Amino acid sequence: MNNKFGRLAKPYIIWLYIFAVAPAIVMSFLIFTDMEGLDLANLKMTLDNFSQLGEKSTLIAFKNSFLLSVITTAISIVLGYLVAYKLFRSNFKNKFLILVILILPMWSNILLRTEALANIMESNNIVTTFLNKIFNSNITFPQLRGTYFSVVFGLVVTYVPFMIMPIYNSLEKIDRSVEEAALDLGLTEMQKFWKVILPMSSKGIITGSIMVFLPSLSGFAIPKILGSGNIVMIGNVIEELFNNMNYNIGSLLAMIILVVILFSITIVNKVDKEGEMLL
Amino acid sequence: MKKVIIELKNVSLSYDDEPDVPIVDNISLQIYENEFITLLGPSGCGKTTTLRIIAGFQKPTQGQVIIDGKIFNDIPPYARPINTVFQRYALFPHLNVLGNVKIGLKNRPTSYLIDFFGGRDKIEELIKQDKINKGVAEDKIKKASYFEINKKVNQLIDEAAYNALKLVKLDGFENRKIEQMSGGQQQRVAIARAIINRPKILLLDEPLAALDLKLRQNMQYELKEMQRALGITFIFVTHDQEEAMTMSDRIVVMNNGIIQQLGTPEDIYNEPVNGFVANFIGETNIMRGKYLYENHISFLGAEFDCLGYKFEDGEDVDVVIRPEDWDVVPLENAKLIGEVTSCIFKGVHYEICAMFGEQEIMIHAYETPKVGDKIGLKVDPYEIHLMKVAREEPVSDQEGQDNLE
Numbered sequence: 001m002n003n004k005f006g007r008l009a010k011p012y013i014i015w016l017y018i019f020a021v022a023p024a025i026v027m028s029f030l031i032f033t034d035m036e037g038l039d040l041a042n043l044k045m046t047l048d049n050f051s052q053l054g055e056k057s058t059l060i061a062f063k064n065s066f067l068l069s070v071i072t073t074a075i076s077i078v079l080g081y082l083v084a085y086k087l088f089r090s091n092f093k094n095k096f097l098i099l100v101i102l103i104l105p106m107w108s109n110i111l112l113r114t115e116a117l118a119n120i121m122e123s124n125n126i127v128t129t130f131l132n133k134i135f136n137s138n139i140t141f142p143q144l145r146g147t148y149f150s151v152v153f154g155l156v157v158t159y160v161p162f163m164i165m166p167i168y169n170s171l172e173k174i175d176r177s178v179e180e181a182a183l184d185l186g187l188t189e190m191q192k193f194w195k196v197i198l199p200m201s202s203k204g205i206i207t208g209s210i211m212v213f214l215p216s217l218s219g220f221a222i223p224k225i226l227g228s229g230n231i232v233m234i235g236n237v238i239e240e241l242f243n244n245m246n247y248n249i250g251s252l253l254a255m256i257i258l259v260v261i262l263f264s265i266t267i268v269n270k271v272d273k274e275g276e277m278l279l
Numbered sequence: 280m281k282k283v284i285i286e287l288k289n290v291s292l293s294y295d296d297e298p299d300v301p302i303v304d305n306i307s308l309q310i311y312e313n314e315f316i317t318l319l320g321p322s323g324c325g326k327t328t329t330l331r332i333i334a335g336f337q338k339p340t341q342g343q344v345i346i347d348g349k350i351f352n353d354i355p356p357y358a359r360p361i362n363t364v365f366q367r368y369a370l371f372p373h374l375n376v377l378g379n380v381k382i383g384l385k386n387r388p389t390s391y392l393i394d395f396f397g398g399r400d401k402i403e404e405l406i407k408q409d410k411i412n413k414g415v416a417e418d419k420i421k422k423a424s425y426f427e428i429n430k431k432v433n434q435l436i437d438e439a440a441y442n443a444l445k446l447v448k449l450d451g452f453e454n455r456k457i458e459q460m461s462g463g464q465q466q467r468v469a470i471a472r473a474i475i476n477r478p479k480i481l482l483l484d485e486p487l488a489a490l491d492l493k494l495r496q497n498m499q500y501e502l503k504e505m506q507r508a509l510g511i512t513f514i515f516v517t518h519d520q521e522e523a524m525t526m527s528d529r530i531v532v533m534n535n536g537i538i539q540q541l542g543t544p545e546d547i548y549n550e551p552v553n554g555f556v557a558n559f560i561g562e563t564n565i566m567r568g569k570y571l572y573e574n575h576i577s578f579l580g581a582e583f584d585c586l587g588y589k590f591e592d593g594e595d596v597d598v599v600i601r602p603e604d605w606d607v608v609p610l611e612n613a614k615l616i617g618e619v620t621s622c623i624f625k626g627v628h629y630e631i632c633a634m635f636g637e638q639e640i641m642i643h644a645y646e647t648p649k650v651g652d653k654i655g656l657k658v659d660p661y662e663i664h665l666m667k668v669a670r671e672e673p674v675s676d677q678e679g680q681d682n683l684e
């Protein structure tokens with residue numbers, strides 16, 4: 001790297017070491033210890049923490065996390081692809097504006113958004129209150145909050161923009177003449193899509209999938225609010241453990257998630273060397 | 280009598296955003312079987328658009344595309360006996376070389392492929408032969424199943440792909456990724472990918488523009504050979520007049536979406552119909568002159584004999600003389616005397632510029648006069664070409680100059 005830029009990057013690198021690398025090292029250490037809170041005086045080295053992985057509650061949380069994240073990712077791929085493809089094919093002059101509008105909700109507070117969604121998913125929510133006040137009726141919505149559906153819905157709504165962007169970018173990179181070549185060589189419109197367009201946008205799908213999968217896997221706010229205690233994901237378990245000052249087991253679970261994240265990022269790096277799909 | 284394979288009849292095209300500006304303007308053109316025809320013109324003159332109309336990617340706003348006597352306006356690209364080598368190759372980056380070459384045939388319906396490879400009987404015969412070669416007794420061979428026919432067809436596609444790659448000298452590169460191929464190799468893949476489909480007409484859109492000079496010259500030769508060997512019609516597009524000259528049976532010179540001239544390379548070089556063509560096809564001198572009477576012309580203040588042109592007596596005409604057609608002679612024998620303004624060595628000859636009154640003349644010669652010297656010129660009657668004075672002469676003249684590079 002250029003020397004000048006190297007120096008400019010120093011503050012950030014220091015920041016990174018203090019707030020990301022150092023905690024990770026401390027957590028790796030905590031995994032093998034047992035103590036009450038952060039009471040270093042009574043610290044014991046132990047491997048007992050790993051037995052927690054066999055606990056039913058932990059297993060369910062892991063299962064929920066992976067299952068719901070996979071479902072969320074799958075739904076996001078379909079929805080995201082449809083939106084990105086539609087936009088790619090449209091004749092709008094200012095497609096960038098449409099993209100910004102799609103992404104706009106991401107810039108509002110996630111807790112606020114999720115709480116609002118949670119309210120709508122209650123049987124008695126703001127809409128029913130409003131309607132019942134006006135018509136003096138007794139309408140209720142189905143109680144969705146606390147179901148798998150509500151959690152997946154919340155995850156998809158929150159993270160689908162991360163899918164749209166990279167897919168749209170990969171589609172925009174396909175040259176018109178490549179599509180014409182497919183038709184020229186005798187492919188029908190359908191064949192052109194499956195044999196040329198889809199494979200050529202696979203980079204965007206992979207990048208987008210990881211961008212959706214990771215936050216779904218590790219987040220805790222959405223399952224906490226929309227799952228209302230019925231659906232526990234691994235992020236909720238970690239939060240709970242840290243709140244109860246059980247740092248050892250909390251660290252263990254957090255490190256497992258970290259490993260999954262690092263592994264995924266290596267995949268993105270392999271697929272999308274120039275990072276071109278993200279912007 | 281040569282057979283017309285494709286005809287454009289009064290074809291025009293304009294885009295929706297500017298309906299009054301035709302990109303292709305009333306083009307009529309007949310192209311013969313096995314012909315190597317070149318669309319030549321400066322960039323932006325509508326060459327690619329014309330190819331896209333022929334290939335079927337673009338519907339003409341007016342006029343007809345007729346192939347083998349049938350109107351093809353509404354027939355989609357895949358049903359036309361045409362394949363294209365695209366300007367920047369347009370290869371499929373997610374497939375390897377073999378995949379790129381095979382994709383066309385692989386996605387055709389089986390019934391199409393059976394006909395393509397000579398019909399069901401022929402394929403069944405091939406399967407039978409395979410079995411005999413494997414040692415199956417002839418009387419025990421059953422009729423080929425659907426599965427066996429499919430397998431044979433796939434095998435034939437593979438063979439066709441290997442043959443196509445061999446033809447473009449890329450055997451051994453089957454499993455390379457596209458990104459690992461050089462520009463010249465990618466170009467060959469694009470050609471193989473097109474010719475495997477056995478089109479009647481191959482469209483090539485500036486296929487050599489991205490190659491370096493040496494490679495380009497080799498490919499010019501190879502393409503020409505390929506066209507002879509395959510016996511198909513090539514419609515070739517270029518903005519390079521030299522390339523057009525060396526390769527084509529006939530050249531269509533285009534500008535602003537209009538055909539300026541259509542003819543053999545010799546015709547177009549020697550008998551340009553207007554200033555644009557004269558300027559675009561090589562360097563030239565254009566001077567205003569007066570047609571005195573039969574076979575007599577005056578320009579630059581002198582009188583000359585000319586041959587084979589008929590104009591009104593006393594009519595203004597444009598006189599075209601190629602730089603290499605001047606004869607540099609001693610001053611006492613000269614018809615024209617001018618003053619040298621520059622003299623540049625060009626390899627074989629010198630390029631001399633000299634002023635004759637107000638007019639600058641370019642001369643290619645072996646003499647090396649110094650700047651400021653007097654130079655004497657003569658010209659043979661058959662080297663003098665005359666054109667009718669065009670009304671918008673200055674416009675097209677200027678554009679021609681711009682594109683000489």
Ligand SMILES: Nc1ncnc2c1ncn2[C@@H]1O[C@H](COP(=O)(O)OP(=O)(O)O)[C@@H](O)[C@H]1O
Binds near residue numbers: 325326329
């Ligand atoms: N889709 C389009 N919409 C509007 N104008 C276009 C479109 N495609 C090409 N043109 C215009 O048509 C003209 C001819 O283009 P083209 O056929 O590509 O020229 P060439 O191949 O001779 O360089 C250009 O001026 C170009 O700007």
Ligand SMILES: [Mg+2]
Binds near residue numbers: 327485
């Ligand atoms: Mg072009």
